[in-house]
Amino acid sequence: MPELPEVETVRKGLEQLIQGKEIQSVDVFWNRIIDYPDVTVFKSSLIGQTILEIKRRGKYLIFKLSDADLISHLRMEGKYEYQLTSPEKKSKHTHVVFHFTDGSQLSYHDVRKFGRMALVPKDTAISYKAVALLGPEPTDSTFLLEDFENKLARSSRAIKTQLLDQTMVAGLGNIYANEVLWEAKIHPEQPANTLTKKEIIRLRKTIIAVLDRAVKAGGTTIRSYVNALGEAGHFQVSLNAYGKTNQPCPRCLTPIVKIKVGQRGTHFCPNCQKLRRRKIK
DNA sequence: CGCAATGTTCGAAA
DNA sequence: TTTTCGAACATTGC
Numbered sequence: 001m002p003e004l005p006e007v008e009t010v011r012k013g014l015e016q017l018i019q020g021k022e023i024q025s026v027d028v029f030w031n032r033i034i035d036y037p038d039v040t041v042f043k044s045s046l047i048g049q050t051i052l053e054i055k056r057r058g059k060y061l062i063f064k065l066s067d068a069d070l071i072s073h074l075r076m077e078g079k080y081e082y083q084l085t086s087p088e089k090k091s092k093h094t095h096v097v098f099h100f101t102d103g104s105q106l107s108y109h110d111v112r113k114f115g116r117m118a119l120v121p122k123d124t125a126i127s128y129k130a131v132a133l134l135g136p137e138p139t140d141s142t143f144l145l146e147d148f149e150n151k152l153a154r155s156s157r158a159i160k161t162q163l164l165d166q167t168m169v170a171g172l173g174n175i176y177a178n179e180v181l182w183e184a185k186i187h188p189e190q191p192a193n194t195l196t197k198k199e200i201i202r203l204r205k206t207i208i209a210v211l212d213r214a215v216k217a218g219g220t221t222i223r224s225y226v227n228a229l230g231e232a233g234h235f236q237v238s239l240n241a242y243g244k245t246n247q248p249c250p251r252c253l254t255p256i257v258k259i260k261v262g263q264r265g266t267h268f269c270p271n272c273q274k275l276r277r278r279k280i281k
Numbered sequence: 282c283g284c285a286a287t288g289t290t291c292g293a294a295a
Numbered sequence: 296t297t298t299t300c301g302a303a304c305a306t307t308g309c
Contacts (some may be wrong), residue, residue, distance in 0.1 A: 032304085075304095076305095077306085077307095093306090110305095111305080111306055111307065112304080112305050112306050112307085113304075113305055113306080114304065114305070114306095154298095155298080155299095156298085156299090157298085157299070161299090223307095223308090224307095262299095262300085262301090263300090263301070263302090
């Protein structure tokens with residue numbers, strides 16, 4: 001479920017639930033969830049480690065442990081659930097369980113089994129694989145206009161596809177990419193290298209603003225997302241385009257249209273978001 | 282039955 | 296070589 005706002009909300013929940021706890025043992029029921037290292041090593045290395053803090057980079061959660069970094073990506077449906085005691089009934093979709101020395105436990109659930117975890121040496125998470133390639137966090141001080149402009153100029157892909165590329169800016173996913181483009185009045189199929197300077201400035205500001213608002217709302221719950229405390233998000237009431245096929249655009253009342261862009265469902269207002277054939281100076 | 286679903290990766294094609 | 300495309304991963308629900 002997670003795009004940046006959902007992952008950030010999960011991070012906050014985990015922080016209050018498991019910070020300071022010591023791992024006593026780990027169960028892994030679906031080996032492919034563990035990307036690195038070998039499952040046996042993964043499990044044994046975690047024993048005795050304490051959760052110092054929980055960070056986030058893009059859509060990745062990074063558990064800072066006493067002697068390692070645990071990287072976790074929820075992909076489409078990953079969820080963390082905290083329990084004070086070990087339940088007799090293990091849910092069918094529980095794939096990893098971290099048992100703490102105080103008897104409580106953190107379980108990782110993932111219906112589609114797309115999520116991944118990796119245990120890397122202390123303080124090296126930021127240089128691990130895809131984490132190292134992530135673009136800037138979407139904040140005013142880190143997401144710089146000039147870099148964004150340069151990256152856009154080098155790609156002819158549809159702007160929406162480009163926004164989903166985590167090397168552009170970290171954390172945008174399908175819901176927020178749709179929302180951002182609607183708000184910035186840019187057609188999702190507009191080639192990235194044909195955006196005007198004005199549009200790029202507006203797009204950058206909108207990305208920062210939309211994600212910020214969504215974080216404050218605790219994320220968006222469309223189908224299954226809940227945070228680590230089991231709570232749903234609230235941003236779904238603020239959606240203007242995503243999932244609004246045939247419903248009137250909140251700005252001009254033209255029905256929202258759904259198309260496919262880069263294999264992903266894409267919603268937009270054909271009146272507010274017009275495709276330009278040529279770049280205008 | 283068929284398709285789509287908050288995502289990323291990897292091999293092939295251009 | 297670089298960029299883009301599209302299948303694959305796995306399961307559920309409409």
